[in-house]
Ligand code: HEM
Ligand SMILES: *[C@@H]1O[C@H](CO)[C@@H](O)[C@H](O)[C@H]1NC(C)=O
Ligand SMILES: *[C@@H]1O[C@H](CO)[C@@H](O)[C@H](O)[C@H]1NC(C)=O
């Protein structure tokens with residue numbers, strides 16, 4: 001009782017004080033934002049929508065309409081030039097579309113990935129997600145240690161050995177397509193490719209336990225980045241958030257199970273495959289000194305490879321089928337090459353893949369128009385002059401392959417799908433095409449992904465005729481990664497080979 005009466009006496013005194021402190025803090029924050037504006041406003045950029053939120057209402061508006069934010073970035077790049085500014089709260093981001101600066105910043109290990117975005121992926125609604133795994137590790141030492149250990153699992157020697165796995169998994173997909181051809185049912189290519197890509201990454205049957213959850217997580221990553229704060233406070237979203245937490249927990253516990261099985265096999269001296277899983281275990285250090293944090297670290301990478309490797313490749317394949325369906329001449333040319341190089345052979349060899357040059361061009365052009373992981377960003381740790389504009393340090397530089405690849409100044413008639421841009425004799429794009437990012441933090445799985453994609457496409461062209469179901473949208477769905485909105489429904493027929 002006494003306490004209550006003391007409290008009730010104090011509240012009228014404390015409350016105004018509290019409000020006062022809050023007001024002063026808010027004022028201080030606004031002054032800080034003003035200071036940031038003064039410091040960076042000489043950099044060209046679109047007008048802000050709001051003093052505090054800066055440009056974010058514009059971007060949120062685009063997302064609400066199910067648009068592609070990168071199209072807005074493209075508009076701004078065309079209007080405000082190769083270096084433009086975006087404000088969100090007290091953060092300043094700079095879009096950079098200048099090859100020299102792109103080269104300088106991305107090729108150097110000195111500029112760390114930006115904290116604003118990548119820290120956000122450490123946890124997903126309080127459940128550890130990508131943690132300090134390869135994609136999100138910010139500390140150079142911590143990243144380098146892991147990368148050195150993972151590299152051998154992606155060497156060309158090792159990839160050559162994976163060709164039969166790629167063939168095997170692609171054949172399973174072809175069986176599914178056969179069923180669609182025989183049943184005369186529409187095949188949703190995006191869905192089918194997602195199944196095969198997932199299978200190749202893990203080579204474990206039980207993976208389909210995790211299949212549905214990946215979509216959810218992936219979808220949420222996008223939402224989480226777009227609405228970092230508001231999303232989790234809306235009661236309407238809580239059941240969804242719980243599902244996501246459970247899904248990402250399931251992914252981690254499945255990972256823990258597989259890792260333990262593999263570890264036991266390694267300890268028993270069994271002959272284990274030198275695959276991604278084994279390397280993940282090695283990357284965590286010595287068994288004797290394994291701490292809880294080391295365990296978490298392995299799981300970070302398990303989730304990282306699961307997420308990084310699956311979606312991106314499946315989406316690329318779907319876009320590729322979509323563009324081939326729209327360009328019968330290009331489709332014919334690619335098919336002719338496949339017939340010449342592999343003919344009726346069932347097993348495609350590593351050397352055959354090297355011979356499929358036009359198909360490589362098609363896949364590269366697909367990633368030019370549809371870079372499924374559209375960009376990367378770096379913190380600018382020292383002042384720099386880009387295209388004559390002085391950029392004080394402390395900003396985040398955004399490099400966006402989607403935007404840059406759709407600029408007329410880098411690619412003539414940019415919206416035209418034209419694989420000849422990547423003809424071996426054509427000049428190589430100069431730091432304006434980077435679907436796998438560039439430099440030390442570039443995609444580790446680039447060659448892995450492109451071998452896989454080639455095997456799948458070659459078999460598809462070799463065995464099937466496909467036509468796009470009429471009336472489908474060719475729009476892009478932006479969920480953080482890019483995917484075809486329609487899912488690319490196709491009518492599949494067996495080819496009438498002699
Ligand atoms: C078409 C398919 C793919 C595309 C377009 C793609 C694109 C990218 C991009 C743009 C990055 C840089 C991300 C950033 O800066 O935040 C990246 C990083 C990474 N990717 Fe991929 N990726 C693909 C497939 C794969 C596959 C199949 C794997 C693994 C099996 C993989 C593993 C990784 C890893 C580990 C990193 C982090 C590298 C590091 O920081 O050291 N990716 N990828
Ligand atoms: C094709 O039809 C068979 C038999 O009705 C069925 O078992 C199978 O699931 C169908 N496959 C597809 C892809 O529609
Ligand atoms: C989150 O809540 C908003 C309403 O505030 C609703 O429009 C949206 O569909 C919800 N999202 C999910 C994924 O549940």
Ligand SMILES: *[C@@H]1O[C@H](CO)[C@@H](O)[C@H](O)[C@H]1NC(C)=O
Pocket residue numbers: 351352355
């Ligand atoms: C394909 O590759 C093989 C071996 O790598 C080579 O001998 C052959 O000439 C190549 N064929 C074409 C059409 O490039």
